[in-house]
Amino acid sequence: MRRIAIIGGGAAGAGAAWELHKSLGGEARISLFERAEHVGGRAWDLTFAGCHMEVGGVLFHSTGQITKQMMEFTGAREAVPSLSIDGKKETYAFWTKAGFPVLTRVSLASMALGILKHVGVPSALKVTRRAIKMAERYEGVYQRLRERAAFATPDELFGELGLLEPTKISAAEYFKRLGVNDRMAYDVVEAITHNMYNQGLEMNALACLVGLAGAGLAGGHLFVIDGGNWTLFDKMLRKAGVELRVNRPVRRVVATSAADAAGRPFSYQVQTADGRSDDFDAVILAAPPALADLAVEVDGRALPVVAHPYQKVVTTLVVGELNPAYFGRSPGRPMPSTIFTASSAPAPFKSIGTTGWSPEFDSRIYKIFSADHHMTEAELAAIFAKIHDTRVHTWPGAYPVLTPGLEHLPFELNPGLYFANALETIAGSIEVEAVSGANAAKACARYLKG
Ligand SMILES: Cc1cc2nc3c(=O)[nH]c(=O)nc-3n(C[C@H](O)[C@H](O)[C@H](O)COP(=O)(O)OP(=O)(O)OC[C@H]3O[C@@H](n4cnc5c(N)ncnc54)[C@H](O)[C@@H]3O)c2cc1C
Helix, strand or coil: CEEEEEECCCHHHHHHHHHHHHHHHHHEEEEEECCCCCCCCCCCEEEECCEEEECCCCCEECCCHHHHHHHHHHCCCEECCCCCCCCCCCEEEEEECCEEEEEEECCHHHHHHHHHHHHCHHHHHHHHHHHHHHHHHHHHHHHHHHHCCCCCCHHHHHHHCCCCHHHHCEHHHHHHHHCCCHHHHHHHHHHHHHHHHCCCCCCEHHHHHHHHHHCCCCCCCEEEECCCHHHHHHHHHHHCCCEEECCCCEEEEEEEECCCCCCCCEEEEEEECCCCEEEECEEEECCCHHHHCCEEEECCEECCCCCCCEEEEEEEEEEEEECHHHHCCCCCCCCCCEEEECCCCCCCCCEEEEEEEECCCCEEEEEEEEECCCCCHHHHHHHEEEEEEEEEEEEEEEEECCCCCCCCCCCEEECCEEECCHHHHCCCCHHHHHHHHHHHHHHHHHHHHC
């Protein structure tokens, strides 16, 4: 029986466990170490003001095949986000220094019309076509994962899908070369990426296109998991027979070279913060090195693993009513439910939007994303006409800083040691991370099978 350790129970760790379950089944004993009290990682929820809500990865996309397989396996159900929180139609707005140039109902048709009016047909079409083409090409990853051995690096994977070029340049440069006008690039696209990644068009162009497709621009529909996104991973891992070791932060992974009985060159020891250690045939690291706080040693020497920087994001939840004057609107005018915020808007935050309804206060709950900035009381008092309650959740590393042309970590860090989050420094989403974990697990299974 092969013993495999997975370190980290987020989407990447779950994707890895799912692939190992499919490819090795009863031939392997999988133990998953998770630092937190439950699996899910950045798919995390809480209850605030009487409302259950996701504070990390919220929306799944219907084209995600690994998610779909896990849902079929566990019987997890989709819950489609409500289009009406308090009986009124929800609205979206794009906020720029000129106010709300786009303010539409939450339907793809109304949004498309609103955006077309503001930016013109050619620019809107160019961007939409690129997002659709990217999504079509990206979907090829599933067939390739079925047909071939694991990819060695993120560049190899995106290269084979014909998507490498946009990973090497910034979204700003990409749209400029495409002849997209500034209104589309900065008032619309960048406002969406602020909401998605808390970063602007300096990010790599592929991440930007993934974000646009994830927002629904390339078709499909968006949903959350009924009962909480993290429960999908929890149910799948338990049903697949994975041994869950929650509240067990890993501090060190030690590789020792010496061929074992099966001729594998390394054996592994996983040491946890409580002083315990366990032996494994292979290890899958499913946590970003910048956030994992663990050391990797090979034969007594530290393995240099580049820790790409991550973006801190502060999530401020507010039960209350927006102040129209703050957004340059006359008193009493209805306010949009979600405000995608362009860099030109005079705001200390990246986006603000309705995230739920508080039965306790009979009022909307708004979620504010601000990158590396704690909203001050004075700022909140200006943005809201009424505040009933607030809660802050800080993500020390919400997303990697999506710099174009990075040298990404490979899927294999050492023979027998695999890295499940490798794709994230190009583009991150729950499904992309599950794919990334699945690819790392394929490499691991191949190693174990010799
Ligand atoms: C605010 C926010 C909103 C988002 N919205 C969306 C969205 O709507 N749709 C979408 O698809 N994506 C969204 N994302 C992105 C998505 O949530 C992430 O890409 C994905 O969840 C990352 O999964 P992961 O497994 O790579 O990493 P993580 O989820 O971070 O998992 C890593 C796990 O490893 C554990 N860990 C770390 N170190 C150790 C250690 N030393 N020992 C043991 N365990 C350890 C951590 O506790 C964690 O559980 C959002 C992210 C954020 C932060």
